[in-house]
Amino acid sequence: MPENSESSGAPEHTTISRDEVSHLADLARIELSDAELDHLAPQLNVILESIASIRGVAGDDVPPTSHTLPLTNVFRDDVVRPGLTAEEALSGAPEVEQQRFKVPRILGDEQ
Amino acid sequence: MSPETRTAAELAEALEAGETTSVELTQAHLDRIAEVDAELHAFLHVDTEGALRMAAESDARRAAGEAWSALDGIPIAVKDVIATRGMPTTCGSRILEGWVPPYDATVVARLRGAGLPILGKTNMDEFAMGSSTEHSAWGPSHNPWDLDRVPGGSGGGSAAAVAAYESPLAIGTDTGGSIRQPAAVTGTIGGKPTYGGVSRYGLVSLANSFDQAGPVTRTVLDAALLHEVLGGHDPLDSTSIDEPVPAVLEAARRGADGDLTGLRIGVVRELGGEGYQPGVLARFEESVELMTKAGAEVVELSCPHFVHALATYYLILPAEASSNLARFDAMRYGLRVTPDTADNGAPPSAEDVMRATREAGFGDEVKRRIILGTYALSSGYYDAYYGQAQKVRTLVKRDFEAAFGLADVLVSPTAPTTAFKIGEKVDDPLAMYLNDLATIPANLSGVPGISVPSGLADEDGLPTGVQILAPAMADDRVYRVGAALEALLVQEWGGRLLDRAPGLPSVEPVATTGEAQP
Numbered sequence: 001m002p003e004n005s006e007s008s009g010a011p012e013h014t015t016i017s018r019d020e021v022s023h024l025a026d027l028a029r030i031e032l033s034d035a036e037l038d039h040l041a042p043q044l045n046v047i048l049e050s051i052a053s054i055r056g057v058a059g060d061d062v063p064p065t066s067h068t069l070p071l072t073n074v075f076r077d078d079v080v081r082p083g084l085t086a087e088e089a090l091s092g093a094p095e096v097e098q099q100r101f102k103v104p105r106i107l108g109d110e111q
Numbered sequence: 112m113s114p115e116t117r118t119a120a121e122l123a124e125a126l127e128a129g130e131t132t133s134v135e136l137t138q139a140h141l142d143r144i145a146e147v148d149a150e151l152h153a154f155l156h157v158d159t160e161g162a163l164r165m166a167a168e169s170d171a172r173r174a175a176g177e178a179w180s181a182l183d184g185i186p187i188a189v190k191d192v193i194a195t196r197g198m199p200t201t202c203g204s205r206i207l208e209g210w211v212p213p214y215d216a217t218v219v220a221r222l223r224g225a226g227l228p229i230l231g232k233t234n235m236d237e238f239a240m241g242s243s244t245e246h247s248a249w250g251p252s253h254n255p256w257d258l259d260r261v262p263g264g265s266g267g268g269s270a271a272a273v274a275a276y277e278s279p280l281a282i283g284t285d286t287g288g289s290i291r292q293p294a295a296v297t298g299t300i301g302g303k304p305t306y307g308g309v310s311r312y313g314l315v316s317l318a319n320s321f322d323q324a325g326p327v328t329r330t331v332l333d334a335a336l337l338h339e340v341l342g343g344h345d346p347l348d349s350t351s352i353d354e355p356v357p358a359v360l361e362a363a364r365r366g367a368d369g370d371l372t373g374l375r376i377g378v379v380r381e382l383g384g385e386g387y388q389p390g391v392l393a394r395f396e397e398s399v400e401l402m403t404k405a406g407a408e409v410v411e412l413s414c415p416h417f418v419h420a421l422a423t424y425y426l427i428l429p430a431e432a433s434s435n436l437a438r439f440d441a442m443r444y445g446l447r448v449t450p451d452t453a454d455n456g457a458p459p460s461a462e463d464v465m466r467a468t469r470e471a472g473f474g475d476e477v478k479r480r481i482i483l484g485t486y487a488l489s490s491g492y493y494d495a496y497y498g499q500a501q502k503v504r505t506l507v508k509r510d511f512e513a514a515f516g517l518a519d520v521l522v523s524p525t526a527p528t529t530a531f532k533i534g535e536k537v538d539d540p541l542a543m544y545l546n547d548l549a550t551i552p553a554n555l556s557g558v559p560g561i562s563v564p565s566g567l568a569d570e571d572g573l574p575t576g577v578q579i580l581a582p583a584m585a586d587d588r589v590y591r592v593g594a595a596l597e598a599l600l601v602q603e604w605g606g607r608l609l610d611r612a613p614g615l616p617s618v619e620p621v622a623t624t625g626e627a628q629p
Contacts, residue, residue, distance in 0.1 A: 021482060028433060028485045029440075029462065030478055031470035040475075044483060046541055051422040055495055057503050064501030065508055067320055068306050068557030069352065069583065076346040088213035092444030103442050104449070104461045 014052040015045050114139045115276040119185050119333040122279060126173060126184050133173070133184030137166035137228045140186050144230065144277045152252045153262075153272035155191050156199050157231035162186060165228035172226065182336055183226030188272045188281040191232040192239055192265075193324065194313040195219050198229070202315050203237040203247040203265075206439050206446045206472030216313020217345045218282060218324050225340045230278050234268030237474045238436065239289055239317045241265050242546035245537045246476045253533070254297060256573055256612050260530040263293030263546075269327040270297040274609060280337055281327040286317050287424055288526075288550025290325050291562040295525035295576025298564045298608045300593070302326045302334045305583045306557030307352040309338075310345030318431035319350075321424075321554040329609060331563065331594040335363035338586070354584065362587035366594030369602070372406030374592065377518025381417040382549045388528045390568025394575040395524045398565045401599045402522075402592075410518045414510035419503050420552045425544060426487050426500035427555075433484030436477070441468035448472070479540060508556040515582045520592050523549045525562040525576035549578060559586040561593040564608040565600065574608060 016024070018041045025032045032040065086099050095102035114122060114136040125131045141159055148154050169184035178184075189195060192202045194212035196219070201207040215223065222229060236246035244252040244267035252267045254260040255275040262271040269281035270293035283290035285303035294301025302325045309324045316322060326337035342356035378399060383392060403409055441447040441464050450459050450467040459467075473481070487496040514521055527548050536542040553560045562576040577596065581588035601607055 016486060020486075024482045024485045024489070025478075026466075027489075028481045029437075029465045029469055030473065030481065031466040032478070033470075036478070040479060040482065043479060043540055044486075047425065047479070047483060047544075048486075050541055051425050051496075054419055054422040054426065054499050054503055056499075057416070057419050058499060058506055062502040062505050064498060065504040066501060067350070068508065068555075069350070071350060074349040084213050091213050092210050094441060094445070094447030101443055104459055104464045105457075106461050 014048050016041065016048065115143050117279070118330045119182060119279040119328065119336060120330070122185050123181050123336075127178075133166035133169040133228060134163060136184075137162050137186045137230070140230060140278055147275055148277065150253065150258060151255065151271055151275050151277070152250060153233055153268045153275065153277055154188070154231045155201060155203070155234050155249055155268070158198055158229060161198065162228040162230050165223075165226070169226045169228065178226065180225035180340060182280075182340060185227055185280060186230050186278055187222060187227045188230050188233050188269060188278040189219060189222070190266050190269050190281070190283050191235055192284055192315050192317075193219060193282060194315070195229065195232065198232060200232065200315070201249070202239070203235045203249065204472065204474070204477070205248045206468070207444075208446060210444055212313075214313065217310035217347060218341050219313065221340055222282075227280070227340070233266070233272055233281060236265035236267075237477050238315070238432070239265040239284060239286055240432070240476045240480055242288070242292055242543050243531070243533075243536065244268060245533065246474055248474055251533055254530045256298065256530065259532055260573070261296070261533055263296040263526070263530065265289040266301075266327065267293050270294055270299050270301065273297075273327050273329055274299050274612065279329070280333060282324055282341070283327040284314060284322055284324045285550075285554065286321045286323075287428065287554050288547040290327060291550050291560060291576070291578055292526045292546055294327065294562040295564075295578075296530040296574060298574035298612060300326075300328045300331055300334045300561065300563060302338060302561045302589070303553065303559060304338060304342060304586055305352070305559045306554075307350050308356070308559070308584070308586060309341045310348045310351050312345055312347040316431075316435040318428040319435060320431060321428065323554075329607070331561070331590060331597045332363045332367070334561065335359040335590050338590075352584070357584060357586040359587050359590040362591040363594040366591035367598050369405050369595050369598040371402055371592065371595050374407045374520070375410050375518040376402055376407045376592075377410045377412045377514050377521040379417065379514065379521055379523055380411060380413045381415070382523035386527050386545065386548065387524055388568060388570065390570045391524045391526070391528060391575045393569065394566040395577055398577045398596055398600070399522065401603065402596060405595060405599055412514050412517050414507075414514055414552070416503060416506040416510050417552050420507055420555055421544060421548055423500045423503045423507065423555060424547075424551045425483070426496050427504065429480040429484030430487045430497050431484070433481045433488065436481055439469065439472065440465050446472040476540070504555050507552055511552070511556045511558060511582070519581070520588050521580040523578050525549060525578040529568045529571055529573035529575060553580050558583050559589050561589040563593045563596050563600075566608065567611070
C-alpha cells in the first residue's frame with residue numbers, strides 16, 4: 001500500500017494484485033483460502049476497472065456529499081426509558097460467563 | 112373471490128364491514144404459503160402462531176370498535192434485514208443464523224402498533240447485496256412468473272411473496288433499487304420513500320446513507336396505505352426527517368382518476384437506450400404515451416452525470432458496508448468459529464476467531480464488497496476513489512435539482528431487463544450490478560420513487576416496470592402519478608397485470624391467461 005497521498009493525485013494503476021487482496025482481507029479480518037484469492041482478485045480487478053472512470057469527473061471546486069439531506073446536530077430529549085435487560089443483551093452471544101460476553105484472548109503471550 | 116387475491120384496501124373494507132375476520136384471512140395466507148412456498152422460497156421464517164395470535168387480537172379490537180388503523184388485521188411479511196423481536200433475523204447470512212433480536216425495529220413497532228399480523232420474514236440477498244436473491248445463504252427465491260427465473264433483489268422474497276398472493280403486503284428496503292427492481296420484474300408495486308422518511312432504527316445497515324425501507328404491494332393505493340403506517344419522525348434515528356409524512360394516501364386516491372392535466376413528466380435521456388431490453392423500452396414508451404394522452408406534458412431532458420452513478424455507488428456502498436459490517440465480530444451475537452490452533456501454537460486470539468468466523472459466515476458477494484470498500488478507504492486511494500465518488504454524488508444531486516426545475520416528476524424504465532435465469536449472472540458481479548442502473552441515482556440523492564408494472568416484454572412475456580421519481584419530500588407526487596399510470600394501464604389491459612401471471616404448478620390458478628377482470 002502506498003503511503004498517505006496528500007492531494008488528489010490519482011494512483012497510476014487500477015489493478016489489485018493477489019497479495020494486495022490478501023492484505024486487504026487481513027485488514028478487514030476475513031481469512032481467505034488460496035482458492036478464494038484466485039477467484040476474488042480477478043473479479044475485483046474487473047469491478048475496479050469499471051469504476052475507475054470516475055476519476056477526474058469532478059473538479060476540486062465540487063464539494064463532497066456524504067449525506068443527502070442537510071442535517072445538523074440532532075439531539076433527542078434525555079428521557080428515561082427501559083433498555084435491554086442483561087439477559088436480553090446477552091441472548092445472542094456465542095459465549096456467556098457471569099452475565100458477561102465471554103471472548104477469546106485479546107492479548108498475545110508477550111504482551 | 113379467495114381472500115389472497117384481494118388487495119389490502121379491499122380486505123380492510125371487508126374487515127370493517129364484518130364480512131371476514133383477520134384470523135380467517137391470516138389463515139388463508141398461511142395456507143397459501145404452506146401450499147406454494149416450497150417452490151417459491153419467498154420466506155425464511157413463517158410465524159404461524161404469532162400471526163394467528165395477532166390476528167385474534169385484531170378481531171377482538173374490531174369487534175369492540177377499537178381498530179388501531181385502517182390496516183388493523185391485514186397480514187404482512189417483513190424482509191429479513193429488519194429486526195423483529197422474538198423472530199429470527201438473519202439478513203440472508205450464515206453469520207446471523209438463528210439470531211433472535213431482543214428488540215423491534217421502529218417499522219416493526221409501527222406495524223404492531225397499527226395491528227398488522229406479521230406472517231414471517233422474507234428472503235433476500237445476503238445483507239441486501241445483490242439483485243436476484245441468489246446471494247442469500249439460504250438459497251434463492253423464485254419468480255412466480257417463471258420459477259426458473261430470479262424475482263429480483265435484494266428484496267426478491269418480499270416481491271415474490273406479494274406477487275404469488277402469499278401476502279397482500281410486505282416491507283422491503285431500497286439501497287440501490289432493492290424495492291423497485293424486484294417490483295419491476297415480478298409485476299408488483301415497490302415504493303422507496305424519501306431518504307429519512309421512514310426510520311432506519313433496527314434496519315441492519317448495508318450503506319446507511321442510502322438505505323430506506325418502504326412498501327411492497329400489488330396496488331399503488333395499498334402502497335400508500337402502508338407508507339402512512341411506516342412513515343414519520345423517529346427520535347431513535349438521527350437521520351429521520353422531523354416533518355409530517357407527505358399526504359401519499361390522498362395523492363394515490365386523487366391519481367386514480369387518471370387525469371394528469373398540466374403535469375410535466377421528464378424523460379431522462381441517460382436512463383434508456385443502450386443496455387435496455389427492447390421490450391422494456393417499448394412498454395416504457397407506451398406508458399409515456401398513455402400519460403401524455405391523460406394530459407401530461409413530456410419534457411425530454413438530460414442528467415449528464417447519471418452515467419457515473421453506478422461507479423459512484425460501487426465506491427460509496429462498499430466503503431460504508433465495510434465499516435457497517437465490522438460489527439459482525441463473533442463476540443456479541445451471531446456465529447463464532449474457533450479455529451483449531453493459531454500460527455504460533457497459542458490458543459486462538461479474538462482476531463483469529465474473527466477472521467475464521469467472517470470467512471465462514473460471509474458469502475462471496477459480501478467478501479467482495481468488504482474488500483473493495485476497504486480498498487476504497489485505504490490511504491493513497493481515498494481521494495482518488497471515495498473522495499471523488501462523494502463529489503460526483505454532489506453532481507448527480509445537482510442534475511436532479513436541475514431536472515426538477517424542468518419537470519414535476521422524472522420517469523424511466525425501472526430495470527433495464529426482465530427477470531433473468533437463476534444462475535445466469537451469479538458469478539459475474541458487474542453483470543449483476545447493471546440491473547440497478549436506473550434505480551441507483553435516486554439513492555445517491557435521497558429522492559423518492561415508485562415502480563409500477565408497465566406490461567410484458569414481447570421477447571419473453573415477462574413483466575416490465577416504470578419508475579417514477581420526485582423531489583425529496585414530494586413522495587405524494589410519485590403516488591399520484593403512479594396511481595394514475597396504474598389506472599390507465601389497468602383500463603387498457605382490462606385487468607391487472609398479475610391476473611395474467613401463470614399460476615404456480617401446485618396452485619389453483621388465480622386467473623388464466625387472457626381472462627379479463629370484471
